[in-house]
Amino acid sequence: MGLMLRDLFLIATSFTATALASRAPDYFDFETVQLLPADLKRLDSDATALFAFDSKTQQDHFPRSPSHCKVFPGDRAWPSKADWGLLNRATGGALVKGVPRASSCYNGPLYDASDCEYLTSRWTDSYFHLDDPIEMLSPVYQGLTCQPTTQPNETCTMGGYPDYVINATNVAQIQLGINFARNTGVRLVVKNTGHDFSGKSGGAGALSIWTHNLKGVKYIENYDAPGTDWTGAAFKLGSGVQAYEIYQVAQDHGLMVVGGEGQTVGVMGGYVLGGGHSPLSSIHGMAADQVLSMEVVTPDGRFVTASFVENEELFWALRGGGGSTFGVVTSVTIKAHPTIPVTTSTFSFSTGGNITYDSFWAGFRAYLDYFIPHSDAGIYSYFFILPSNGQFTFLMQPVVFPNKTLEEANALLAPWFEQLNDLGITFTPETKYFDNFYDAWLESFPLEAVEKTHVATGSRLFPRENFQDKALLDQTFDAIKESSDAGLILIAFNMAPTLERGGNPDNAVNPAWRKAVMHALSSVNWAEDATTDEIMAARHEFTYKHMQRWRDVSPGAGAYLGESDRMEPDFQQAFYGSNYPRLLALKKRIDPRNVFYAATAVGSEHWTVVTEDGLPTENGRLCRVPH
Incomplete structure (x- = not known):
């Protein structure tokens, strides 16, 4: 058995070199390294039991604890050290033991005061965490069990971090x-990068597939494939490619792609799978609308292409139906558009001095x-209302005018700016x-801070009809204002x-995206030393009181899956709308063993993370919801 496992990784490589020759031009090199059923015939029965592909004729067979939970560290069924060793050898040494990055701040074998000081200074910089296999950029969902500290006598535990990680650099490792x-x-x-607002990239006692290093980029000058009439430029991108990387490559070719505003977001991962809004959405739609083809490893372990002519139902679902649900995507082919001139404007104003509370809100x-006229003109705006001790700041950072000259942008802003001036609101726009x-x-959008430890966020997609009827628009405004008066931060987008x-x-x-002209987020903070009861009370009030105001003035609308409240009621309707029954039917068909789970993902209503403190985190075992 030792010889067989030692050579399994090389066997998979040699098999695919011949078997996939006809598809090689369509694949990245890392996608030609695949595991095929024939590879497993060289293994003994013990190894085959660990790595065998799924057979749809079998019953749901995974080992369970008496509570019908996923196998957890300490369970008798937890894989042995030898089993984990086999996985490491089969993947060519790609298995990584999860270690919290802040471990150096705590007494023990990893304590390093200088490293702790360094990481503390960089902790909120999203670039700092790019090469960490387990860090979650919304650590509140990890459970905050190992954050940077100046008190080394405190305790650092794994919490919601996965126990093991496969640092995937080829398809075979993902299949294994x-x-x-x-x-x-x-x-x-x-x-991928861990940017998800709901903690989907974590899980206590889990094995994680880390796709960050699938970095392939292939330029296709004239895309031509069955099932689509797109004949323009395209890029085939590994799922680990991030916004700052593809934007630069596209620019080098005189092109642009529809991606997010955040620099370090993995745009071909959960971002595009969940829909993906963009500064270009008012002229080109959602990121998922740009997808021409995908390569994906499905829950049965097989590697397939999903496109307009292959695995069409899976292709439909992957474009907006959410990540960590239907498989692991290794690459995505997307449309590329000729770059265009863009004008941006950034400005702010605050209460105080001549700007009264009433004039501030009248200006907003x-x-x-x-x-409606701005988004119909292709404009995308990104703005904040920041409350602080009874004072308020409006921050536009920025408003984007695709394909508009400076004069055209100023003309579009002029009517609102005149109203602000008439209200005594003075400001200096940088246009x-x-x-x-x-x-x-690159110049207009700020680098987002990460690692927020005492905050929860929710969102709402406000439809066009809310802005067409004055009475309904006034109600929408009142709901937003009331949340701000309660001290909640507003982050919003007009598109x-x-x-x-x-x-x-x-x-x-x-x-709901197709009818929306405003995507708005609200967030609530609690004290860093808040008790569990205080945190739960703050979260409950946020979800069922403050966010309910927004739901009440937009009945039947929805919310954005990628920037969401993990406690969203009726999440099926909110995040997926009328698509949910079709998505759930596909989920049951292609993942009958429930291999994939993520908070608020399709089918997640049948599972729950059981935490000791009752807070909605990944710090606990994953169990079936009792019927």
Whole structure:
């Protein structure tokens, strides 16, 4: 057995070199390294039991504890040290033991005061965490069990971090990991960059597939494939490619792609799978609307192409139906558009001095009247209302005018600016013209801070109809204002990613996006030393009181899956709308063993993370919800 496992990784490579020759031009090199059923015939029965592909004729067979939970460290069924060793050898040494990055701040074998000081200084910089296999950029869902500290006598534990990680650099490693998790009953999670607002990339006692290092980029000058009429430029991108990487490559070719505003987001991971809004959404739709083809490892361990002519139902679901649900995507082929000139404007104003509370809110209310004409003109705006001790700041950072000159942008802003001046609101906009999208994006959008430890966020997609009827718009304004008066931060976007702007695609993007002209987020903070009861009370009030105001004025609308409240009531309708029954039917069909789970993902209502403190985190074992 030792010889066989030692050579398994080389066997998979040699088999695919011949068997996949006909598809090689379509694949990245890392996608030609695949595990095939024939490879397993060289193994003995023990090894085959760990790595075998799924057979749809078998019953749900993963080992369970008496409570019907996924196998957890300490359970008798937890894989042995030898089993984990086999997985490491089979993947060519790609298995990594999870170690919290802040361990150096705590007394023990990893204590290092200088390293602790360094990481503390960089902790909120999203670039700092790029090469960490387990860090979650919303650590509140990890359980905050090992944060940087100046008190080394405190305790550092794994919490919601996965126990093991496969640092995936080829398809075979992903297949081996999925098969191992399914055949042993260990929980499986998927991480790209860890940006998800709901903690989907974590899981206590889990095996994680880390796709960050799947970095392939292939430029296709004239895309031509069956099932689509797109004949323009395209990029095939590994799922680990991040926004700052593809934006630069696209610019080098005189192109742009539809991606997010955050620099370090893995745009071909959970971002595009969940829909993906963009500074270009008011002219080109959602990121998921740009997808032409995908390569994916499915829950049965097989590697397939999903496109307009292959595995069409899976392709439909992957474009907007959420990550960590239907498989592990290794690459995505997307449309590329010629770059365009862009004008941006950044400005702010605050209460105080001549700007009274009433004039501040009158100025914001005036802005809402322009949401339909602005988004219909292709504009995308990104703004904040920040409350602080009874004072308020409005921050536009920035408003984006694709394909508009400086004069055209100023003309579009002028009517609102005149109203602000009439209200005594003075400010100094910084408005700039760029001859390409990349430079406008790089200079105008701030680098987002990460690692927020005492905050919860929720969102709402406010439909066009809320801005067409004055009475309903006034109610919408009142609901937002009331949340701000309660001390909640507002982060919002004015855009309109309609079906027409996305090329009228048939995909699983939440239908609420197609009617929306405002995507708004609200967030609540609690004291860093808050008790469990105080945190739960704050979260409950946020979800069922403050966010309910927004739901009440937008009945039947929805919320954005990627920037969501983990406690969202009726999440099926909120995040997926009328697509949910079709998505759930596919989930049951292709993942009957429940290999994939993520909070608020399709099918997640049948499972729950059982935490000791009752807080909604990944710090606990994953168990079936009792019927």
